[in-house]
Amino acid sequence: MNDLLSRLPAISDLRDRCRALAILDAILSPDDWGSRYHSFDASWGGGEEMASMRDGEGADWFVVFSPVGTYGRGFDHEAPNAPELLTAVPEEFRRFAEEPAFGDEDGPTVTRCFWRAPEDGAWHGAAAERGAEGLFELLLDGSAEAYRAWAEEYFEPEHELDLAAIEHVLALRPLTPAVVAALNPDTDLAELSEDLTEIGYPRIFDLADEPAS
Numbered sequence: 001m002n003d004l005l006s007r008l009p010a011i012s013d014l015r016d017r018c019r020a021l022a023i024l025d026a027i028l029s030p031d032d033w034g035s036r037y038h039s040f041d042a043s044w045g046g047g048e049e050m051a052s053m054r055d056g057e058g059a060d061w062f063v064v065f066s067p068v069g070t071y072g073r074g075f076d077h078e079a080p081n082a083p084e085l086l087t088a089v090p091e092e093f094r095r096f097a098e099e100p101a102f103g104d105e106d107g108p109t110v111t112r113c114f115w116r117a118p119e120d121g122a123w124h125g126a127a128a129e130r131g132a133e134g135l136f137e138l139l140l141d142g143s144a145e146a147y148r149a150w151a152e153e154y155f156e157p158e159h160e161l162d163l164a165a166i167e168h169v170l171a172l173r174p175l176t177p178a179v180v181a182a183l184n185p186d187t188d189l190a191e192l193s194e195d196l197t198e199i200g201y202p203r204i205f206d207l208a209d210e211p212a213s
Contacts, residue, residue: 004114004133005123007140011070011116017142018051018063019199020170024147026195027169027180028155030187037154042200049200053135061112061135064096069117071096075109076132083108085126089115112136144170157184174202 008014022040029035037053044050048066058077063070071093075081086108089097093115096102103109111132114125127133138150144166152161162182169179175196180189196203 004112004127004136004140005125008114008116008123009142011065011118014063014070014139015049015051015065016172017139017170019201020172021139021147022051022199023175023192023195023201024151024166024169024183026192026199027183027187028151028157030184030191030195040199042198053139055135059132059135061132061139062099062102064099066096068092069115069120071113071115073097073102073108073110073113074132074135076111076130076135079111079128079130079132081109082111082128085110085113085128088126089113092117142170159185172202 009017018038019040019042021038022036025036025038033039035056037055038051039054040049040051042049044064046066048064050065051063052060053062054060059075061072061074063072069092071089086097097110097113098108111128111130112125112135113127114123116123138146144163147166147170148161148163151157165179165182169175169183175189175192177189180187180192195201
């Protein structure tokens with residue numbers, strides 16, 4: 001249980017990492033939102049942002065970034081649902097714990113949850129015996145090497161993904177045509193405009209054909 005809590009980065013770094021994963025998926029799958037693992041909604045509502053992962057087989061995680069702090073939960077569809085975990089969630093995060101979007105018709109679905117207020121020095125959380133730690137591994141790793149290994153297996157691109165381009169995105173540097181082409185030559189930078197807005201990724205300030213590094 002404590003492994004995830006000790007490996008989660010600070011709130012601001014976690015937010016940046018979530019945004020980077022979302023735009024990387026958007027570059028690799030520009031026309032099929034449903035095939036993306038990661039998404040990020042910078043205008044989820046009321047000054048709140050929401051990151052998510054859905055594996056297409058019933059497992060998922062969601063992370064809400066709000067003025068009161070950050071709340072996350074994961075659900076391993078191969079493990080028993082454990083909504084009793086939510087009794088440990090502090091009152092200021094209760095609304096997120098009970099969010100209908102983070103469950104099904106029977107209520108909340110959860111095998112792992114965690115939270116952190118802005119003033120907290122550490123993450124707190126609760127986990128079932130099978131707490132869905134593996135669902136967060138790519139998010140926790142945060143390296144370009146880990147994303148490339150995962151994306152080449154999942155998206156099956158026709159060419160090896162450029163590591164420098166992935167590092168460019170993970171650093172949240174504004175996209176250029178060269179960076180996008182190094183990841184997916186079939187994706188045009190202009191068609192990512194809506195994704196950049198939705199994700200809140202830094203806007204392009206120079207459309208010159210720069211190298212990824």
